[in-house]
Amino acid sequence: MNRRDFLKQTAILTTGLYVGTALTSKAKTLKTRGVQLYSVRDLMPKDARGTMKQLAAMGYTEFESYGGPDFLWGMSPKECKTFLGDIGVKMVSTHFDHTKELEKNFERGAEAGLTYLICPYLGPQKSIDDWKRQAESFNKIGETAKKYGLKFGYHNHDYSFRSQEGQIPQEVFLDNTDPNLVVFELDICWVVAAGRDAVAHLNKYKKRYELGHLKDMVQTDGKVTQRNLGEGTVPFKAIVAAGQKNGIKHFLVEQEQYPVSSMESMKANVEWVKGFVF
Secondary structure (H helix, E strand, O other): OOHHHHHHHHHHHHHHHHHHHHHHHHOOOOOOOEEEHHHHOOOOOOOHHHHHHHHHHHOOOEEEEOOOOOOOOOOOHHHHHHHHHHOOOEEEEEEOOOOOOHHHHHHHHHHOOOOEEEEOOOOOOOOHHHHHHHHHHHHHHHHHHHHOOOEEEEEOOHHHHOOEOOEOHHHHHHHOOOOOOEEEEEEHHHHHHOOOOHHHHHHHOOOOEEEEEEOEEEEEOOEEEEEOOOOOOOOHHHHHHHHHHOOOOEEEEOOOOOOOOHHHHHHHHHHHHHHOOO
């Protein structure tokens, strides 16, 4: 090989190495692996501690609990916090009924070390004015949550992303809630199911969403069927990238339909999350 060919080949190899390194350095992974415990709602009431231990052993590092009958699953706040610490998990949030025992729930959530208490469902409202009234109520509840050092928020379904009176209820809700008092949890599956552009929505409402649900699905003739992560049609890479850029701090697996069983799906899902690059 003459000197000119040697220099040319060296330049090509160097350029390729640089490009490869640059691409690698841009790749991102999820630093935590969260799961909404409602995903294993068939097991939690029977053996909450044992089920949570199994999830932790799979590699989940964050939990989001849910309301019933008790989001701390029979444990005192301190007992729950210690138990989760011993298995290497932090409970960052819970879904709960915001219409009952509000102060008691905030007090217990704060003592257990949670950051967020989330309303999981409002149901379709009859009018846009009803959405505005709900926003006023959420602002007041958010003020109460703030007294306990907590954040109160709303988890969407598809109905709030479907047009009503020429508007998108979710946007009305966002526009009429105080960003200092109300946070939002984006259920990615339901945004896609409603036919909305989740990336555009996240870019428009920067810093309003702090949690996100990873939920996959296929949709046939308008009917949604949930799948294990990576087996459906949800474009996670673009949405997760936009979510992280715009303020989502916690991504949590949630699934309500399973090919075989809830725990087998949670195992498949955590392995998907471990390998997920965006």
